[in-house]
Amino acid sequence: MKNEFIPYEQALALKELGFDEPCFGRWIEQDELSISAPKDDEYCQKQHEFSWTALAPLFQQAFRWFREKHNLSHEIQHTHKGFYPLIYEDNIIKPKWVGEVLLYKEAELACLDKLIEIVKNGK
Amino acid sequence: MESNFIPYEQALSLKELGFDEKSLAYWFNETPLNPEGQCLVYYRKPYDNVGITSGIIREYGWAPLYQQAFKWFREKYDLEGVVQQANDYTWYKFSIYQKSNFYTSEGKVLKSQGLEYETHEEAEQACLDKLIEICKTK
Numbered sequence: 001m002k003n004e005f006i007p008y009e010q011a012l013a014l015k016e017l018g019f020d021e022p023c024f025g026r027w028i029e030q031d032e033l034s035i036s037a038p039k040d041d042e043y044c045q046k047q048h049e050f051s052w053t054a055l056a057p058l059f060q061q062a063f064r065w066f067r068e069k070h071n072l073s074h075e076i077q078h079t080h081k082g083f084y085p086l087i088y089e090d091n092i093i094k095p096k097w098v099g100e101v102l103l104y105k106e107a108e109l110a111c112l113d114k115l116i117e118i119v120k121n122g123k
Numbered sequence: 124m125e126s127n128f129i130p131y132e133q134a135l136s137l138k139e140l141g142f143d144e145k146s147l148a149y150w151f152n153e154t155p156l157n158p159e160g161q162c163l164v165y166y167r168k169p170y171d172n173v174g175i176t177s178g179i180i181r182e183y184g185w186a187p188l189y190q191q192a193f194k195w196f197r198e199k200y201d202l203e204g205v206v207q208q209a210n211d212y213t214w215y216k217f218s219i220y221q222k223s224n225f226y227t228s229e230g231k232v233l234k235s236q237g238l239e240y241e242t243h244e245e246a247e248q249a250c251l252d253k254l255i256e257i258c259k260t261k
Contacts, residue, residue: 001145004188022124024147024165035147037165038124058127060190067243078203078220088208104197 002033003105006062006112011054013116019065020047025056059108066115074111076104085111089118124165126244128186129251131161136255138184142195146185189247196254200261204250206243214239217250219257 006014008027022038022045029052038044047055057065066072073088082102099110129137131150148165163186187195196202203220216239240246 001147004147004190024124024127037147040165058188058190060127060188064243073208073243075205075207078205104194 001035004058005033005035005056006059007109008033008054010062010109010112010116011056012052013120014057014062014065015047015054017116017119018069019055019057019062021055021057021061021065022046023055023057023061027054027056029053059112062112063115066119070115070119072115072118074115076107076111083107085114087111087114087118125163127188128163129189129192130248131186133192133251133255134184134186136259137187137192137195140255140258141199142185142187142192144185144187144191144195146187146191148186149180150183150186152183189251192251193254196258200254200258202254202257204254206246206250209239214241215243215246216240217246217253219250219253 005011005023005025008030011027024037024044025033025035026041026044026048028034033056034041034043035056036044043053044055063074066074071089075086075088076083077086081100083104083106084100085107128134128146128148134142134150146166148163150161151164152161161183193204196204201221204217205220206215206217208214209216240249
């Protein structure tokens with residue numbers, strides 16, 4: 001199930017950006033992911049003050065958060081060569097290419113990194 | 124947190140199509156005679172090997188996350204469901220790709236259904252329904 005959650009670095013970045021919603025997992029440290037239902041684990045309900053820990057959102061949760069909080073939608077497009085990520089910003093700006101990649105998982109991660117970068121840089 | 128999981132009816136269809144991957148929750152019905160009595164039970168790791176839980180999962184099936192369901196269609200059936208923002212950015216649509224063929228919510232396949240979805244979630248749901256329909260009729 002570990003692959004269903006965003007990696008540690010991205011989870012820390014989301015924490016920095018203000019993500020604070022109940023999750024099914026939390027990163028205790030770089031290589032240690034604890035998975036449990038939020039109602040069974042209070043540490044999965046909100047961010048902890050320790051700077052090296054972070055709630056671990058599912059990929060779908062992270063993308064929904066960017067969509068709802070920052071009006072940033074994404075799409076993983078499919079071509080005969082593979083997959084590439086695409087981001088829609090503010091419902092006005094034309095989609096921006098993030099880059100071309102071959103594997104779905106890579107495209108998804110590249111997309112997440114780009115979303116983090118856009119919000120960090122204040123759009 | 125329930126919104127992270129596909130609804131029971133769709134989960135049941137996925138089970139029929141062969142989905143059998145571990146998830147973070149499973150479906151359970153304490154009163155099987157009541158078809159609306161299905162509830163989501165979050166899987167608790169310490170009870171991983173308890174026979175009764177395994178039995179329930181065999182009977183009712185896992186509750187796949189949306190991302191798991193889409194991944195499963197991608198890997199098992201080579202069907203890629205994609206939710207897209209429409210050109211004027213005020214609504215959503217979806218497309219389903221399979222190698223050189225594709226189905227879209229604007230195309231012939233869904234002409235009798237609504238083409239515009241107000242939210243990403245609605246489009247995602249409709250996309251999943253279409254994926255299930257495609258696989259069931261294969």
